[in-house]
Amino acid sequence: MIRGAFRSVLPFVVGIPLLAIAQAFVPQAYFLWIVTIGVNVVLAVSLNVVNGFTGQFSLGHAGFMAVGAYTAAKVSLAFAGVRIVGLPEVVSDQLAFAFALAGGMGAAALAGFLVGMPSLRLRGDYLAIVTLGFGEIIRSLIENTTVLGEALGLQGLPKRTNVVWIGVSALATIVMARRLAVSTQGRALFAIREDEIAAEAMGVDTTGYKVRAFTISAAYAGLAGGLVGHSIQMVTPAMFTFIRSIEVVVMVVLGGLGSVTGSILAAVVLGIAIEAFRNFQEYRMVVYALLLVVLMLLRPQGILGTRELWDLRFFRRVPRPRPLAATPGGASPTDVRDEP
Amino acid sequence: MTELLQHLINGLSLGTIYALVALGYTMVYGVLKLINFAHGDVYMVGAFAGYYLGAVIGADRSPNVGKAALVTIGAMAICGALGFVVERFAYRPLRHRARLTALITAIGVSFLLEFGFQLNPLLRAPVEFPPGPAPRFFPALVDLGPPLEPLGATVQRIDILGFVVAILLMLALQWIVYRTRFGVAMRAVSFDPQVAGLMGIPVNRIISGTFVLGSALAAAAGIINASSRPRIEPLMGLMSGLKAFVAAVLGGIGSVPGAMAGGVVLGLVEEFVAGYTSSRYRDAIAFTVLILVLLVRPEGLFGKGQVEKV
Numbered sequence: 063m064i065r066g067a068f069r070s071v072l073p074f075v076v077g078i079p080l081l082a083i084a085q086a087f088v089p090q091a092y093f094l095w096i097v098t099i100g101v102n103v104v105l106a107v108s109l110n111v112v113n114g115f116t117g118q119f120s121l122g123h124a125g126f127m128a129v130g131a132y133t134a135a136k137v138s139l140a141f142a143g144v145r146i147v148g149l150p151e152v153v154s155d156q157l158a159f160a161f162a163l164a165g166g167m168g169a170a171a172l173a174g175f176l177v178g179m180p181s182l183r184l185r186g187d188y189l190a191i192v193t194l195g196f197g198e199i200i201r202s203l204i205e206n207t208t209v210l211g212e213a214l215g216l217q218g219l220p221k222r223t224n225v226v227w228i229g230v231s232a233l234a235t236i237v238m239a240r241r242l243a244v245s246t247q248g249r250a251l252f253a254i255r256e257d258e259i260a261a262e263a264m265g266v267d268t269t270g271y272k273v274r275a276f277t278i279s280a281a282y283a284g285l286a287g288g289l290v291g292h293s294i295q296m297v298t299p300a301m302f303t304f305i306r307s308i309e310v311v312v313m314v315v316l317g318g319l320g321s322v323t324g325s326i327l328a329a330v331v332l333g334i335a336i337e338a339f340r341n342f343q344e345y346r347m348v349v350y351a352l353l354l355v356v357l358m359l360l361r362p363q364g365i366l367g368t369r370e371l372w373d374l375r376f377f378r379r380v381p382r383p384r385p386l387a388a389t390p391g392g393a394s395p396t397d398v399r400d401e402p
Numbered sequence: 403m404t405e406l407l408q409h410l411i412n413g414l415s416l417g418t419i420y421a422l423v424a425l426g427y428t429m430v431y432g433v434l435k436l437i438n439f440a441h442g443d444v445y446m447v448g449a450f451a452g453y454y455l456g457a458v459i460g461a462d463r464s465p466n467v468g469k470a471a472l473v474t475i476g477a478m479a480i481c482g483a484l485g486f487v488v489e490r491f492a493y494r495p496l497r498h499r500a501r502l503t504a505l506i507t508a509i510g511v512s513f514l515l516e517f518g519f520q521l522n523p524l525l526r527a528p529v530e531f532p533p534g535p536a537p538r539f540f541p542a543l544v545d546l547g548p549p550l551e552p553l554g555a556t557v558q559r560i561d562i563l564g565f566v567v568a569i570l571l572m573l574a575l576q577w578i579v580y581r582t583r584f585g586v587a588m589r590a591v592s593f594d595p596q597v598a599g600l601m602g603i604p605v606n607r608i609i610s611g612t613f614v615l616g617s618a619l620a621a622a623a624g625i626i627n628a629s630s631r632p633r634i635e636p637l638m639g640l641m642s643g644l645k646a647f648v649a650a651v652l653g654g655i656g657s658v659p660g661a662m663a664g665g666v667v668l669g670l671v672e673e674f675v676a677g678y679t680s681s682r683y684r685d686a687i688a689f690t691v692l693i694l695v696l697l698v699r700p701e702g703l704f705g706k707g708q709v710e711k712v
Binding site for chain 2 (some may be wrong): 117119121180183184186187188190191192194195197198202203206264281294304308311319344345347348351352353354355357359362400
């Protein structure tokens with residue numbers, strides 16, 4: 063228990079001061095890079111909980127991101143100019159932002175729950191199409207809603223996202239995913255991934271666990287949405303098309319379904335690639351699509367499979383604390399295995 | 403009354419398109435248990451194949467029925483070939499792998515088509531290919547004269563022709579599936595591929611044939627749709643494909659008559675709901691239907707409830 067809590071808190075104790083230092087030194091020119099990479103990490107790691115840990119396949123991450131972004135934006139706009147009595151302006155603003163992000167997460171979680179309930183009762187591949195559809199529906203509803211600014215979106219959000227918020231969000235997502243992986247909940251998710259029927263026979267409430275994983279994942283997508291909106295100071299429906307969802311899926315599949323460090327690695331690499339090759343944007347999606355097909359034909363488990371970086375032989379020599387429990391290995395949901 | 407009739411006509415016209423595309427989803431699901439994500443994009447490719455063929459043979463300058471038939475059959479052949487190639491090189495190597503692998507590949511193929519077609523033209527002559535992201539306008543392949551106006555409603559003659567062609571194609575499919583040796587083999591494979599193989603059925607060839615058949619129907623749907631709604635663009639297969647999938651689920655995925663009925667029902671529901679409320683939320687209607695089906699009767703109208711076995 064105590065060690066568990068320690069492991070959850072330690073990254074933040076070490077991370078926040080480092081992030082604060084980074085905040086002071088990172089030149090403004092690189093701020094957008096950091097936002098892109100950080101948000102990608104949050105998105106990829108959270109999607110991995112559904113697509114990697116549970117072996118389901120969601121294609122609607124951008125939809126939940128939109129729900130989070132718009133909710134956070136609305137909360138922020140409602141708080142604009144309001145100052146909590148007795149607090150200095152900076153603290154008051156940051157509290158309002160924290161509140162907006164929490165609101166975004168909550169709304170996205172609710173949306174995830176509502177979408178997941180009916181679709182997760184069915185076989186895995188239904189989810190892919192249903193979530194893709196929902197992502198697009200959420201977007202088209204926003205485009206047709208006057209209070210949400212229709213196609214123009216919401217403008218003039220306060221600029222609150224900074225390196226510390228990005229870093230803390232990424233850390234929170236990673237810690238969540240790792241802590242989940244070594245928990246009873248996580249074991250149930252892996253069991254569902256390995257064999258849903260067997261898991262059910264062993265008493266795992268498969269639908270319940272799937273819906274929970276899906277809800278958690280949607281909440282973090284909402285967090286990412288809030289961060290993006292408050293860094294470029296606006297939210298528009300065009301930011302949350304299915305293209306965004308596919309991008310995240312490519313990261314998760316490339317890194318390895320089920321590998322948290324794999325997702326981080328892919329999110330960082332692709333994030334840098336996106337920023338560096340802005341001029342070749344029209345080819346980006348074609349490259350992603352080819353990447354998916356070729357990866358499935360040649361290395362279906364992605365770069366790392368279900369392993370984490372520290373499971374690789376190269377890193378085994380590095381001394382590290384005894385793991386709380388054996389790293390959950392098992393077959394990647396896309397691993398080479400014969401199905402009857 | 404007039405309004406009701408108009409919605410009925412529009413709904414039937416839309417519904418037959420969904421039905422034709424839904425047939426491809428349902429047949430492939432039947433034999434492979436794979437949701438062929440790229441199927442909606444085959445429908446898009448069909449529309450573009452028709453557009454290019456029409457330009458090459460000059461159907462836009464002097465429309466007539468012969469050229470229209472040529473364009474339709476040509477597009478069906480091109481898409482049939484596309485379906486064959488996709489199955490052979492993307493899906494078949496993964497057939498014995500985890501099911502998710504095939505799904506991810508299907509998603510990849512789908513986006514490859516969608517975004518490949520959005521690239522700026524690399525080829526200039528004889529046609530500009532790929533077409534690029536801007537929408538293009540499908541030429542009128544046949545000139546049938548002014549619209550009919552029964553009871554005050556407007557019916558384009560091309561819609562009637564499209565409807566008739568769609569029904570004929572569905573009857574032909576029905577005949578193939580239930581009256582030919584290929585159809586028997588297809589149903590056997592869909593029942594149990596392993597045992598079908600042991601009985602001497604060439605499973606691979608049957609699966610290829612299923613893809614060709616489904617893709618050809620999607621191409622026909624693309625042409626019929628583009629003839630009455632001439633705006634075509636590389637992303638048009640996305641929403642239509644999703645809706646056709648909903649139609650297949652509504653009818654009971656894996657069931658051929660189910661897909662036809664599901665398509666028509668979905669077209670009518672969409673047209674009536676959008677017509678009597680607001681067309682702004684047109685796309686959301688199909689998904690409301692999907693949710694209701696999944697909650698109330700997940701096996702669909704014609705499907706059999708199946709117990710998943712180990």
